[in-house]
Amino acid sequence: MQRQKLLLFSDWFFPGYKAGGPIKSVTNLSIALQQQIDVFVFTADTDLNEVKPYSNIQTNTWTKPIEGSNVQVYYCSKANLNKRTIIKIIDEVNPTSIYLNHIWSFWFVLQPLFICWLRFKKIKIVQCPRGALFESALHYQKTYLKKRIVMSIIKTLGIHKKIHFHATTPQEKGTIEKYFGNVKISIANNLPDLQQPALSTIEKKEGELKLIFIARIVDIKNLKLLLQNLQHTTQNIFLTIAGPAEDKNYWEECKLIIESFPQNIHVNYVGEITPSQVMPLIKEHHLYCLPTQGENFGHSIFESFMIGRPVLISNKTPWLCLNEKKAGWEVDIVQKNSFVPFIEEAAKWQQQTFNDFCDGAWHVANEYINNPKLVSTYYPMFEN
Numbered sequence: 001m002q003r004q005k006l007l008l009f010s011d012w013f014f015p016g017y018k019a020g021g022p023i024k025s026v027t028n029l030s031i032a033l034q035q036q037i038d039v040f041v042f043t044a045d046t047d048l049n050e051v052k053p054y055s056n057i058q059t060n061t062w063t064k065p066i067e068g069s070n071v072q073v074y075y076c077s078k079a080n081l082n083k084r085t086i087i088k089i090i091d092e093v094n095p096t097s098i099y100l101n102h103i104w105s106f107w108f109v110l111q112p113l114f115i116c117w118l119r120f121k122k123i124k125i126v127q128c129p130r131g132a133l134f135e136s137a138l139h140y141q142k143t144y145l146k147k148r149i150v151m152s153i154i155k156t157l158g159i160h161k162k163i164h165f166h167a168t169t170p171q172e173k174g175t176i177e178k179y180f181g182n183v184k185i186s187i188a189n190n191l192p193d194l195q196q197p198a199l200s201t202i203e204k205k206e207g208e209l210k211l212i213f214i215a216r217i218v219d220i221k222n223l224k225l226l227l228q229n230l231q232h233t234t235q236n237i238f239l240t241i242a243g244p245a246e247d248k249n250y251w252e253e254c255k256l257i258i259e260s261f262p263q264n265i266h267v268n269y270v271g272e273i274t275p276s277q278v279m280p281l282i283k284e285h286h287l288y289c290l291p292t293q294g295e296n297f298g299h300s301i302f303e304s305f306m307i308g309r310p311v312l313i314s315n316k317t318p319w320l321c322l323n324e325k326k327a328g329w330e331v332d333i334v335q336k337n338s339f340v341p342f343i344e345e346a347a348k349w350q351q352q353t354f355n356d357f358c359d360g361a362w363h364v365a366n367e368y369i370n371n372p373k374l375v376s377t378y379y380p381m382f383e384n
Contacts, residue, residue: 004382006033007095008041009108011048013073014066015057017275018048018244020216021299022130024275025168026101028191030071032375037382038070040093042086043108045075049246053077081107083115090120097382099166100127104147117159126381128166131296133175136220136316151179166381168296169318188377190297192306194369197279199308199362204286204354208236209347212285214278214300215292217245217254222291222314222333224250227257229291229339230265235347237265242281244272283307286354287346291333292316308362312342319364326360 012019014027030039040062045053057065059077064070076085090098090112098116100109109127116123131137138147154160165185167173173185202210215221223241230237245251258267273281278300282288288304288311295301295317304311310328313319322328331338349357368374 004037004097005093005095006037006039006097006099006382007090007093008039008099008101009112010041010043010101011105011108013041013043015054016043016047018050018272021295021297022101024192024299025130025190025297027066028193029099029378031066031069032191033378033382034070035375036379039072040095041071041073042089043073043075044081045077083111086111086115087119090115090123095123096384097124097126099382100125101130103127103129103132104143104150110150113154113159113163117157117162121162124164124382124384125162126164126166128168129172129176130168131172131294133172133179134294134296136294155180164381171318172296186377186381188381189368189371189374190299191374192297192299192302192365192369196306196362196365196369199358200283201308201355201358202284202286204349204351206348206350208238209287209343209349210238210240210285211287211289211343212240212242212282213289214242214273214282215290216243217241217251218247219250220293222293224254224257225291225333226289226339227254229337229343231257231261232337232340233265233343233347235264235344237343237347239265239267240281240285241267241269242271242273242278279303279307282309285309286349287312287328287343289313289339289343290317291331291339293333302365302368305361305365305368308358310346310357310361312339312346322364325364326357327364328357328361 010026012023016023030041033039045059053059057075059075060080062072062074065073102109116125160180160183165176165183167176167185167187168190173187176185213223217223282304288309290313292314293316298317301311301313301319312329314333315330320330322330329342
């Protein structure tokens with residue numbers, strides 16, 4: 001039987017990282033699927049908000065940039081990114097399936113979607129919104145009208161009926177049904193890195209807490225809410241903030257709160273970090289905190305679990321019932337100062353309690369990555 005060919009379109013791919021979790025999701029997906037499917041990736045040659053191309057890559061040709069992997073990647077230059085190139089790539093690969101990673105991208109979702117609808121009708125289209133249909137993402141004011149127009153065009157033309165949607169959670173399946181109605185949807189969980197390090201802990205002193213926030217500094221990640229909660233804590237808190245300040249005005253608002261902190265709150269902003277720095281940095285802290293307004297998966301949350309660090313997050317992620325597992329807490333961010341009691345509790349942990357929560361967090365990740373169906377649920381999506 002001839003192997004299937006998958007052509008994956010994504011704005012960003014390895015070695016990019018500035019777009020966050022979606023890059024990890026699609027890179028890990030490509031590596032996992034290559035066991036049974038020939039995988040080709042068409043992507044840009046620059047990272048998010050960058051002008052210069054990635055270093056040490058060849059552009060406008062097929063390469064195999066991931067060590068030990070047969071995934072073939074075409075890094076397209078900005079000068080070469082056009083409709084003609086996309087048609088040429090589809091003709092060249094002749095895929096049995098095309099995977100669209102996200103929903104609003106003009107060149108890496110909408111163009112290939114419309115091209116296939118008009119010219120390559122036999123190719124199966126699989127599309128993953130990657131959380132773009134959740135209220136917190138969809139209702140972003142600057143792009144809300146454009147998104148509604150795009151959805152309206154797709155539905156009016158009936159293009160959505162050709163798409164096999166990939167939802168990463170039952171909640172995402174619900175959002176797809178809400179906006180596109182009765183369409184074909186498969187649920188397959190996000191694929192994180194599958195190599196888990198051994199569990200280790202650090203010293204924990206009662207009355208002190210090393211807290212870490214890692215995310216892009218934008219409204220949806222909700223750093224300001226965390227800072228507002230910290231204003232009401234009485235314990236000795238050491239907060240590390242890591243991530244690019246994408247929204248400069250928002251970051252200025254955050255800095256004003258930081259400047260008003262009492263002496264028991266200590267803040268260190270380390271700026272943007274690379275993917276290889278994330279887990280080592282989390283490992284130096286007691287608790288990972290992300291009061292996000294919405295996450296499709298939350299790779300940095302999962303990385304905290306991977307190395308055995310409990311989390312304090314909003315209830316707008318797939319990670320629930322954390323306290324029952326002694327892995328942390330998920331909190332309703334609508335309630336004022338809802339993070340305060342949990343920060344206080346974690347600060348008061350003695351060493352053994354902290355160790356127990358570390359163990360609980362580690363086992364959340366371990367159970368997830370050892371699920372035998374984690375990868376196998378993907379393959380039926382690409383069958384014709």
